[in-house]
Amino acid sequence: MPTSSVTIEIDPNTKRVVREGIPKELDPAAASAVEEGLRLVEAHGGEVTVVTMGPADAVDDIRKALAMGAEKGIHITDEALAGSDTLATAKALAAAIQKGEFEIVICATEATDTYSGLVPGQIAEILGYPLLSFAKEVKVEGDKVTVHRQSPGGYQVVEAELPVLITTTSGINEPRYPSLKGIMGAKRKEVTQYAAADLGLAADQVGEAGAREKALTIGKPPAREAGQVITDEGDGGIKIADFLAELKVI
Numbered sequence: 001m002p003t004s005s006v007t008i009e010i011d012p013n014t015k016r017v018v019r020e021g022i023p024k025e026l027d028p029a030a031a032s033a034v035e036e037g038l039r040l041v042e043a044h045g046g047e048v049t050v051v052t053m054g055p056a057d058a059v060d061d062i063r064k065a066l067a068m069g070a071e072k073g074i075h076i077t078d079e080a081l082a083g084s085d086t087l088a089t090a091k092a093l094a095a096a097i098q099k100g101e102f103e104i105v106i107c108a109t110e111a112t113d114t115y116s117g118l119v120p121g122q123i124a125e126i127l128g129y130p131l132l133s134f135a136k137e138v139k140v141e142g143d144k145v146t147v148h149r150q151s152p153g154g155y156q157v158v159e160a161e162l163p164v165l166i167t168t169t170s171g172i173n174e175p176r177y178p179s180l181k182g183i184m185g186a187k188r189k190e191v192t193q194y195a196a197a198d199l200g201l202a203a204d205q206v207g208e209a210g211a212r213e214k215a216l217t218i219g220k221p222p223a224r225e226a227g228q229v230i231t232d233e234g235d236g237g238i239k240i241a242d243f244l245a246e247l248k249v250i
Contacts, residue, residue: 010218016083028170031175033108034106036173046103049072049102050062054075054076056077063191072191072192073189073192074096075193080206080207084208090122094126105127106165107120107166108120120165124165130165131167132145133149134167135148135166136172145161146158228243
């Protein structure tokens with residue numbers, strides 16, 4: 001995805017995020033998900049496989065996750081996928097996941113470029129996995145997974161049996177920095193590439209042809225109106241109270 005220092009732009013013709021010719025990075029939210037997977041493997045065994053869908057240069061993000069310690073990568077890339085909506089994206093990712101034997105799928109709560117937050121839930125529905133969302137802490141004991149689910153007032157304790165899909169919050173951990181050894185080793189690790197047809201997806205299921213949601217118009221939000229200035233002449237508190245009363249805040 002575009003680096004955090006880049007201002008996201010939308011192509012007025014395609015109505016898609018401009019991704020060509022700009023610096024990219026492994027999504028920080030995805031890096032936290034990778035880190036959580038690595039920590040679970042260190043505690044319980046197994047291996048981490050990273051799955052992403054994107055253009056050819058998205059393999060660079062996979063390599064960064066492999067440098068962190070993931071063992072394998074899966075790259076879904078195909079011109080036919082361009083313009084896919086969240087459901088088509090979820091279908092492709094779920095189909096790739098179904099080719100392996102994954103007991104725990106970990107996703108970021110949402111991508112930090114488009115912030116839809118819809119894909120993880122759709123993947124869970126397609127796979128038939130319980131969805132443990134907004135996890136700020138994850139524990140695995142045998143076949144049971146327990147998460148502390150972040151909420152406005154604290155957290156909820158939620159449990160489910162394997163297999164599960166977990167979405168992590170940004171504060172769940174601090175992703176590790178890849179070591180030089182990890183960076184060099186990542187170049188030799190396996191990255192499997194799939195096109196839409198490899199996943200059993202027809203052309204009318206993905207891309208613009210299969211999109212059920214479409215961006216019709218793009219424009220800037222209306223300019224913010226100037227606020228009301230209250231001059232305190234000894235009755236500022238009353239004026240503020242009256243103003244808030246008009247808004248029915250008090």
